[in-house]
Amino acid sequence: MDKKIIGSEEKLMLEAIHLAETGSQRVSPNPRTGALVLRNGEIIGRGFHANYGGPHAEVNAIQDAGKNLEGCDMVVTLEPCCHTGKTPPCTDLIIASGIKKVIIGMEDPNPQVAGKGIRQLQAAGIEVISNVLADECAALNQPFIKMMTENFPYIIVKSAITLDGYIADEQGQSKWISSAESRKIVHEMRANADAVLVGVGTVFADDPELTVRDAEGEHPLRVAYDPEGVLPDRFKMIRSAKEVPTTIITGPHSTPVWKYNMRQNGTQIIETDKLGNSGLEDGLRQLGEQEIQSILVEGGGRLQSILAELGCIDRLEIFIAAKLIGKGIRMMEIPPRAMDHSLEFIESTWKQSGPDMHFTGVVKFFSTVNNT
Numbered sequence: 475m476d477k478k479i480i481g482s483e484e485k486l487m488l489e490a491i492h493l494a495e496t497g498s499q500r501v502s503p504n505p506r507t508g509a510l511v512l513r514n515g516e517i518i519g520r521g522f523h524a525n526y527g528g529p530h531a532e533v534n535a536i537q538d539a540g541k542n543l544e545g546c547d548m549v550v551t552l553e554p555c556c557h558t559g560k561t562p563p564c565t566d567l568i569i570a571s572g573i574k575k576v577i578i579g580m581e582d583p584n585p586q587v588a589g590k591g592i593r594q595l596q597a598a599g600i601e602v603i604s605n606v607l608a609d610e611c612a613a614l615n616q617p618f619i620k621m622m623t624e625n626f627p628y629i630i631v632k633s634a635i636t637l638d639g640y641i642a643d644e645q646g647q648s649k650w651i652s653s654a655e656s657r658k659i660v661h662e663m664r665a666n667a668d669a670v671l672v673g674v675g676t677v678f679a680d681d682p683e684l685t686v687r688d689a690e691g692e693h694p695l696r697v698a699y700d701p702e703g704v705l706p707d708r709f710k711m712i713r714s715a716k717e718v719p720t721t722i723i724t725g726p727h728s729t730p731v732w733k734y735n736m737r738q739n740g741t742q743i744i745e746t747d748k749l750g751n752s753g754l755e756d757g758l759r760q761l762g763e764q765e766i767q768s769i770l771v772e773g774g775g776r777l778q779s780i781l782a783e784l785g786c787i788d789r790l791e792i793f794i795a796a797k798l799i800g801k802g803i804r805m806m807e808i809p810p811r812a813m814d815h816s817l818e819f820i821e822s823t824w825k826q827s828g829p830d831m832h833f834t835g836v837v838k839f840f841s842t843v844n845n846t
Contacts, residue, residue: 486510486517486549487579487607493522494531494551494614500692501526502668503765505582505615509535509550511543511573518546530555532564536571544572551611553582553604556591565591569598578604579611583622583842612841617668617768619840620788627762630667631771631778632660632791633805634830640802641775646679648773652793655828658688660772663791665691667770669721669761673777674700683710684772685718695766696720699777701753703728707739716740723757725749751780758786778806790819790835793827 493508501523509531511519519539521531529537532554536543554564554576568576576595581604582588592602612619617628634652635641642648650657664670665686672682677698684696696711696718703724705712711720721742724733726749733743746756754777761769771778781787811817819835826832 483606490549490551496522502767505618507531507552511535511539512547530564546573547575548573549577551579553578553591556594557586565594575601580608581842583619616840621767628768628788629786630789631787634793635805636797636799638798640799641805642803643799644802651795653828653830656793656830661686661689663770664694665689667694667768668766669695669697670770671697672772673774676773677709681709693718699723701725703732712739725753775806782808788838792833794831
């Protein structure tokens with residue numbers, strides 16, 4: 475990810491990456507992509523994938539470029555698809571357009587593509603250059619790549635803590651540790667995630683809505699982890715389940731009557747026959763099978779600690795408030811390590827967020843280089 479940017483191909487790929495980032499709406503389970511069409515080195519068409527089920531970046535770029543593309547070049551962040559899904563194969567359109575050279579950022583980890591798109595283009599006589607700024611292109615689609623390579627959702631843990639490391643006071647109150655500016659960022663994170671997850675303790679303590687209110691975008695799927703099946707239907711996320719999709723992950727001890735009542739309120743139930751940490755892991759895997767690729771975990775401390783124990787956390791988003799409370803509920807625990815084996819981040823940033831500090835730490839990075 476620290477690759478030095480040199481040459482025209484890399485500069486063009488940066489432009490395509492910027493295009494891929496243009497779309498503010500989620501496109502999952504599809505990846506975010508950007509594409510350019512060039513004639514004699516000049517960009518004549520630009521496109522990005524704007525919404526799931528809509529045209530892919532290559533299609534939009536070709537349409538933007540117009541007719542008579544014989545001998546033109548294309549730059550695209552991801553290997554063009556070669557199968558029919560919600561839309562026809564992009565490789566067919568590229569071949570038919572007369573484009574003669576395609577520069578690809580990264581190969582597609584989807585087993586339905588996985589190098590086949592490149593081979594189709596080459597078989598049609600098109601020159602293909604691949605893996606141009608592959609890591610930068612992979613950074614666009616970490617949840618997609620993880621789901622395709624590991625069959626498990628991408629897990630983002632968000633926490634708001636005081637300067638002395640508490641997520642709530644002794645009475646369990648956490649409103650509001652972080653600032654209005656930080657809460658707006660969290661709503662933007664919700665809009666970009668497929669699902670937002672909390673533990674049953676957080677539902678009892680905070681009665682959260684877990685919707686997108688201070689940002690543009692659709693509500694994510696709301697998920698509660700309730701292994702014993704104890705949530706009553708008085709809470710906001712249960713009462714509004716018919717308006718905003720809501721799922722509860724529960725274990726073998728929950729009763730048929732409780733599950734029936736939850737379903738009557740509009741909630742989906744994911745059942746696991748596993749206990750303890752394995753039950754949560756199995757529930758998350760089942761969410762992945764439902765094409766939930768990215769999950770924002772907002773609380774609480776115990777739920778996040780379980781994820782740390784399982785080694786499931788891919789990224790941390792921590793908001794640190796300039797407040798001291800001296801006593802309360804601590805942030806998540808991680809398995810102990812010696813100092814010389816402390817967990818270090820692949821990439822990390824610190825940003826001011828109103829009066830808070832916002833820390834982002836990438837724990838794992840998923841790449842497709844050498845995967846196909």
